[in-house]
Amino acid sequence: xxxxxxxxxxVEVSSxxxxxxxxxxxxxxxxxxxxxDPVGGAADTSRWPLSDEGRSLYWAGLNRGKLSxxxxxxxxxxxxxxxxxxxxxxxxxxxxxxxxxxxSWLSDQALRARRSDLIHVQVLGRSxxxxxxxxxxxxxxxxxxxxxxxxxxxxxxxxxxxWDLLCGMYAATAVLAALHRRREHGAGSHVSVSLEDVAxxxxxxxxxxAEAHQTGIARPRVGxxxxxxxxxxxxxxxxxxxxxxxITDRQxxxxxxxxxxxxxxxxxxxxxxxxxxxxxxxxxxxxxLVTLMQPWFxxxxxxQVAAALDATHILWSPFRRLTDLADDVAQGRSPVAxxxxxxxxxxxxxxxxxxxxxxxxDPETAPAPSLGADTAAVLGTATTSGGAx
Amino acid sequence: xxxxxxxxxxVEVSSxxxxxxxxxxxxxxxxxxxxxDPVGGAADTSRWPLSDEGRSLYWAGLNRGKLSxxxxxxxxxxxxxxxxxxxxxxxxxxxxxxxxxxxSWLSDQALRARRSDLIHVQVLGRSxxxxxxxxxxxxxxxxxxxxxxxxxxxxxxxxxxxWDLLCGMYAATAVLAALHRRREHGAGSHVSVSLEDVAxxxxxxxxxxAEAHQTGIARPRVGxxxxxxxxxxxxxxxxxxxxxxxITDRQxxxxxxxxxxxxxxxxxxxxxxxxxxxxxxxxxxxxxLVTLMQPWFxxxxxxQVAAALDATHILWSPFRRLTDLADDVAQGRSPVAxxxxxxxxxxxxxxxxxxxxxxxxDPETAPAPSLGADTAAVLGTATTSGGAx
Numbered sequence: 001x002x003x004x005x006x007x008x009x010x011v012e013v014s015s016x017x018x019x020x021x022x023x024x025x026x027x028x029x030x031x032x033x034x035x036x037d038p039v040g041g042a043a044d045t046s047r048w049p050l051s052d053e054g055r056s057l058y059w060a061g062l063n064r065g066k067l068s069x070x071x072x073x074x075x076x077x078x079x080x081x082x083x084x085x086x087x088x089x090x091x092x093x094x095x096x097x098x099x100x101x102x103x104s105w106l107s108d109q110a111l112r113a114r115r116s117d118l119i120h121v122q123v124l125g126r127s128x129x130x131x132x133x134x135x136x137x138x139x140x141x142x143x144x145x146x147x148x149x150x151x152x153x154x155x156x157x158x159x160x161x162x163w164d165l166l167c168g169m170y171a172a173t174a175v176l177a178a179l180h181r182r183r184e185h186g187a188g189s190h191v192s193v194s195l196e197d198v199a200x201x202x203x204x205x206x207x208x209x210a211e212a213h214q215t216g217i218a219r220p221r222v223g224x225x226x227x228x229x230x231x232x233x234x235x236x237x238x239x240x241x242x243x244x245x246x247i248t249d250r251q252x253x254x255x256x257x258x259x260x261x262x263x264x265x266x267x268x269x270x271x272x273x274x275x276x277x278x279x280x281x282x283x284x285x286x287x288x289l290v291t292l293m294q295p296w297f298x299x300x301x302x303x304q305v306a307a308a309l310d311a312t313h314i315l316w317s318p319f320r321r322l323t324d325l326a327d328d329v330a331q332g333r334s335p336v337a338x339x340x341x342x343x344x345x346x347x348x349x350x351x352x353x354x355x356x357x358x359x360x361x362d363p364e365t366a367p368a369p370s371l372g373a374d375t376a377a378v379l380g381t382a383t384t385s386g387g388a389x
Numbered sequence: 390x391x392x393x394x395x396x397x398x399x400v401e402v403s404s405x406x407x408x409x410x411x412x413x414x415x416x417x418x419x420x421x422x423x424x425x426d427p428v429g430g431a432a433d434t435s436r437w438p439l440s441d442e443g444r445s446l447y448w449a450g451l452n453r454g455k456l457s458x459x460x461x462x463x464x465x466x467x468x469x470x471x472x473x474x475x476x477x478x479x480x481x482x483x484x485x486x487x488x489x490x491x492x493s494w495l496s497d498q499a500l501r502a503r504r505s506d507l508i509h510v511q512v513l514g515r516s517x518x519x520x521x522x523x524x525x526x527x528x529x530x531x532x533x534x535x536x537x538x539x540x541x542x543x544x545x546x547x548x549x550x551x552w553d554l555l556c557g558m559y560a561a562t563a564v565l566a567a568l569h570r571r572r573e574h575g576a577g578s579h580v581s582v583s584l585e586d587v588a589x590x591x592x593x594x595x596x597x598x599a600e601a602h603q604t605g606i607a608r609p610r611v612g613x614x615x616x617x618x619x620x621x622x623x624x625x626x627x628x629x630x631x632x633x634x635x636i637t638d639r640q641x642x643x644x645x646x647x648x649x650x651x652x653x654x655x656x657x658x659x660x661x662x663x664x665x666x667x668x669x670x671x672x673x674x675x676x677x678l679v680t681l682m683q684p685w686f687x688x689x690x691x692x693q694v695a696a697a698l699d700a701t702h703i704l705w706s707p708f709r710r711l712t713d714l715a716d717d718v719a720q721g722r723s724p725v726a727x728x729x730x731x732x733x734x735x736x737x738x739x740x741x742x743x744x745x746x747x748x749x750x751d752p753e754t755a756p757a758p759s760l761g762a763d764t765a766a767v768l769g770t771a772t773t774s775g776g777a778x
Contacts, residue, residue, distance in 0.1 A: 004570035004578065017595075024594060025559075029566045043637050048617025048669060049600035049608075057596030057603075064594075108747070125704075127724050135613065135620055136704045139632035142711035144613075147548045148537050155622065155630055155708040157613045159536045162551040165591060167743075169558035170414075174744045176565035177418045181393035183572060189393060190747040197725045197743035200714065202554060204726045205413060205453075206406075207446030209715045209738035211438035213728060214446075218710035219438075224524065224533075224546045228437025231524055233544065241544055243528035248432050280437060315514075315525045319544040321607035322531035325589065326598045335516050336586045337593045339602060349598035354556075354586035355563045358497070358579040 003030030004357065010034070010175065011086045012066070013098040013106065015042035017134070017161050018195065019123040020062040021168025022097045026175065028353030033066040034378055036082055038073045041371050055344040060368040064350065069379065070372025079105040081379050087114035094188070095179070097171055099123040101131075108190045117188040119178040121171050124194035134161040137195045141203060142218055150221045163195045170198060222286075230255075230282040232290045233319065234297035236305055242297065245315040249277060254312040259296040265289065342367050392419030393746070399423070399564065400475045401455070402487040402495065404431035406523070406550050407584065408512040409451040410557025411486045415564065417742030422455040423767055425471055427462045430760050444733040449757040453739065458768060459761025468494040470768050476503035483577070484568070486560055488512040490520075497579045506577040508567040510560050513583035523550035526584045530592060531607055539610045552584045559587055611675075619644075619671040621679045622708065623686035625694055631686065634704040638666060643701040648685040654678065731756050 008031035012023040015037075023033040037045070047058045069085075071078035083105065086096045094115045100106055101124060108120050125132025135157050138144060144155030170193045178189035203209045212218055224233040224243060230252060231245035246252040256262040265276060268288055274281040282289065297305060302318060309316045329337045329349050337351040345367075352365050397420035401412040404426075412422040426434070436447045458474075460467035472494065475485045483504050489495055490513060497509050514521025524546050527533060533544030559582045567578035592598045601607055613622040613632060619641060620634035635641040645651040654665060657677055663670040671678065686694060691707060698705045718726045718738050726740040734756075741754050 004566040007573065008569075021594070025562060026566075029562070046669075048672070049596045050669075051599075051603065057599040059596075061594045061596045061599070131702070131704060132706075133615070133620075133634050133636060133704050135615055136632050136634055136706040139622075139708045140706040140714065142709050142714050143548055144708055145710055148545050149541070149543065152538070154538065155613065155632075156537045156545065157632070158547040158549060158551070159532055159616075160547060160551055160591070161595075162547070162549055162554070165551070166554055166558060169555060169562060170742075170744055172562050173414055173418070173558060173565065176562060176569065177393040177415075177744075179569060180397075180565065184396065192745050192747070193743050197723070197745070200718065200723045200726050201740040201743040202549070203711070203714065204718070204738045204740040205410070205450045206550075207438045207448075207450045208711060209718060209726065210440075210446040210450070210734070210736075212711040212715040213719055213738050214440065214735055216712060218712045224544065226522070226524055227548075231522075233528075243525050243544075243546070245522050245525055247522060280435075280439075283437070313520070315520060315522050317521075317525040317529040319528045319533055320531050321534055322592070322597060322601040323605060323607045325529065325531050325592065326601040329589065329593070329598060330602055334586070334589050337589050337598065345599070346603055347599075349593045349602050351590040351593040354582050354590040355559055355566075356581050356586070358581070 005029040005031040007092040008032065008095065008179070009090070009093045010095045010097060011036065011082070013082065013096070013100050014123070015044045015099060016047075017062065017164035018167040019097050019099040019171065021165055022121070022123065022171035022175065023066060024062055024064065025169065025172040025353065027065045029355065034069055034085065034374070035063055035066045036069050036071060036073075037371060039070055041070070045371065051345045053344050053346070057345060057348065060342075060345050060348065063368045065366040066369060067374035067378055068369035068371055069375045071375065082106070083111060083114060085379065086111060087118065089115075095119045095175060097121045097123065097175065101129045112188065112190070115188070117182055117186060118190075119175055119182060119188060120190045121174050121178070122192040123167060123171050124192055126196045127194050132195055134164045134195065137163050137199050140196070141199045142212070146219045146221055148221055149223050152221065163199050166202065167193055167195045167198045225283065225286050228283050229279040230286065230289065232286060234290075234294055236297055236302055237299055238301045240302040241319045242302075242305060243317050243319060244309070246282075247279065247315065248313075251312075251314050252276070252279075252282065254314050255293070258308050258312055258314070259293045261292050261296070264292050268292070394418040394420040396481040397421065397484065397568070398479070398482045399484045399486060400425065400471070402471065402485070402489050403512075404433045404488060405436075406451065406553035407556040408486050408488040408560065410554055411510070411512065411560035411564065412455060413451055413453065414558065414561040414742065416454045418744065423458055423474065423763070424452055424455045425458050425460060425462075426760060428459055430459070434760065440734045442733050442735070446734060446737065449731075449734050449737065450739075452757040454755040455758060456763035456767055457758035457760055458764045460764065471495070472500065472503060474768065475500060476507065478504075484508045484564060486510045486512065486564065490518045501577065501579070504577070506571055506575060507579075508564055508571060508577060509579045510563050510567070511579075511581040512556060512560050513581055513585075515585045516583050521584055523553045523584065526552045526588050529585070530588045531601070535608045535610055537610055538612050541610065552588050555591065556582055556584045556587045614672065614675055617672050618668040619675065619678065621675065623679075623683055625686055625691055626688055627690045629691040630708045631691075631694060632706050632708060633698070635671075636668065636704065637702075640701075640703050641665070641668075641671065644682070644703050647697050647701055647703070648682045650681050650685070653681050657681070
């Protein structure tokens with residue numbers, strides 16, 4: 001673990017993916033993170049996937065290295081203990097990330113009356129505070145009708161909870177930005193960020209909403225093609241499939257050379273009056289270009305294709321399985337993850353996070369806590385009357 | 390724009406999505422961000438989607454509010470001007486986010502010799518610094534075989550460049566964490582984060598790699614079902630499709646009530662010896678549960694379903710099109726985006742970013758710069774000899 005945030009203490013009243021990701025990210029950068037749960041745990045405590053012993057690998061991953069405080073959140077004593085913890089003095093404290101909404105005892109007003117320079121980041125589903133999950137926000141975004149093979153009729157949700165994860169990263173960024181402001185000016189911050197707003201802002205940043213607004217047409221499905229450039233999947237002789245992208249001029253020329261299609265493509269270019277130096281034209285005419293190149297791939301095995309493409313700057317990868325990536329980790333091929341046997345979890349795949357600080361990485365990473373394991377230690381005996389720890 | 394990062398100056402030598410997202414995020418939080426481009430722009434300058442006038446809506450979105458410096462990056466003078474800019478004194482400066490790799494003139498060693506407390510974040514494709522794009526990293530991750538309808542044979546890449554976006558957010562977080570450390574201890578930081586490592590760490594955080602490692606089985610496709618809980622798409626009488634998720638006990642009971650399926654589901658529960666209070670059992674038996682509920686949806690219009698579900702806590706949304714979300718924005722229904730006419734871009738959808746600072750939001754947002762517009766102003770006349778501005 002690297003420790004640029006050593007000395008910070010973040011309290012997280014959280015569940016599911018977004019808010020725990022915010023805390024986890026800061027934990028992976030060295031902060032102390034205290035996750036608060038109701039007695040028995042929040043609704044994510046036993047979320048799939050599960051280990052053989054029935055423990056949630058998901059919960060264990062998203063709460064790794066945190067301290068766990070288990071309290072009766074419906075009791076005045078439990079609520080007071082959390083407020084005390086959040087509002088305790090200290091430059092590194094006074095930081096709350098929460099996805100609870102509408103609880104008067106945890107309202108910004110109540111908390112800020114106790115500590116005016118509080119950094120309070122509320123993670124929401126909808127803009128208005130209503131709950132939402134990634135799949136529902138994604139359905140509303142329009143992406144599921146832009147995802148998948150062209151001939152498909154039904155919507156396809158992404159499997160990665162991308163809006164949750166991005167929302168969590170925005171929440172972590174907001175905490176650190178607010179911390180900068182507090183150090184500069186002494187001011188606290190009350191911030192909110194929702195999955196819904198993250199989706200809208202992201203699709204705006206990428207120009208996708210401007211395109212939809214200006215054309216009146218929702219971007220259609222293009223399978224695995226890379227919109228506006230050249231990218232395609234190709235089937236190989238041995239049943240494998242590869243993703244190939246040529247987004248620069250050099251990559252494009254190399255792809256023509258390695259597949260031996262330079263002459264054929266030049267003939268097409270002339271016939272259809274296209275300019276394949278323009279990546280837009282490569283996208284417009286992708287069907288004929290892919291058709292011309294496909295035989296080269298269909299005649300070769302994965303090994304042969306790898307040897308040929310690895311000798312170029314072309315961007316490519318075989319389409320693999322999650323088990324292939326897990327094998328990479330198990331065999332020590334990832335700098336950021338490894339396998340470790342952990343009680344109740346079995347052979348766990350654990351990570352220090354993707355941020356690598358040169359010269360200071362430490363492969364050690366603490367496991368997720370047992371629920372409530374740190375209640376007494378964190379709160380102290382005087383304030384644990386509402387606790388279950 | 391909100392301004393917790395006012396006073397920071399970030400230099401970005403960047404292209405495509407990840408590194409520009411890091412700078413954009415800090416810009417949206419008030420930092421000054423200077424994007425450096427080679428003469429004529431980087432390879433992303435004319436990336437689709439394009440406006441009617443041929444300008445990139447994508448570039449305009451990802452570089453909004455930044456200053457643009459256009460320089461001959463192959464000339465000693467251009468290179469020296471960038472190094473001067475990155476290493477200029479000042480508490481808020483000395484911050485570089487770059488996706489250039491392997492350039493000796495921009496090496497950490499060369500830069501750190503000029504400013505020892507430099508914050509240098511390198512955004513990479515692969516762990517080892519080799520270039521990669523989102524679609525290729527995603528192919529290697531295994532997710533494309535876990536995405537889409539169960540009967541599909543081919544891999545399905547996500548359309549959202551999620552690894553790029555997450556990598557950019559990790560880069561922004563890393564800058565701010567390193568800034569905290571510099572203020573605490575005076576130390577600089579050399580950080581790297583790659584799309585590949587972000588994918589590995591994320592799938593580890595979510596327990597997906599542990600599951601694959603322990604079972605030896607890559608999670609299969611489950612269509613739009615929510616893995617390990619109850620979530621499904623339902624077709625409606627008017628041709629609409631909705632995504633419905635019941636991830637808490639209350640949502641599940643309400644879904645049985647609103648669809649009138651409590652008795653039928655209880656009979657199935659008894660017959661198959663399941664416990665539908667356990668969300669895992671709801672997932673295991675999702676086919677029969679969906680089959681039982683589908684007629685209720687098939688008999689109702691979008692409007693009727695909305696009225697019924699909105700009266701409950703069930704999480705749901707119609708599957709919409711990108712044009713629907715763009716319409717929301719155009720009609721003023723998003724707190725974080727709006728439509729603005731901008732030169733060369735037309736009716737642009739613009740955003741202040743998803744982070745909302747209570748009491749301090751400002752809907753004004755500066756457009757993307759013209760390429761090189763700020764070269765002279767940023768570098769000063771003495772150092773622009775290598776520039777094209």
